[in-house]
Amino acid sequence: MAQAIRFRLAISADKYLRFYAGQARSVVARSHDGRRVQFPAGALRRFVSRDGVHGEFELRFDDDNKLIDLFRIGN
Helix, strand or coil: CCEEEEEEEEEEHHHHHHHHCCCCCEEEEEECCCCEEEEEHHHHHHHCECCEEEEEEEEEECCCCCEEEEEEEEC
16 A cells, blocks of 8 residues: 655755766655655656756655655645
8 A cells, every 4th residue: 555745845956966967866855744755866857847846745655665656746
């Protein structure tokens, strides 16, 4: 059964370039309920704009804590 966690991201375009260049492989965020969330930076590619990555996200993962999908649910 899939589990979900919600969090907000505000990553500037310059900072995201570090992920893209391979200097950082994962993103770490704090969920709304205080949990630490870590996931592959590549999961954000479809959400990158000229301004970087910004918004409210929901990450879904399985019982083994493997990423199923990532959704933007708001700005």
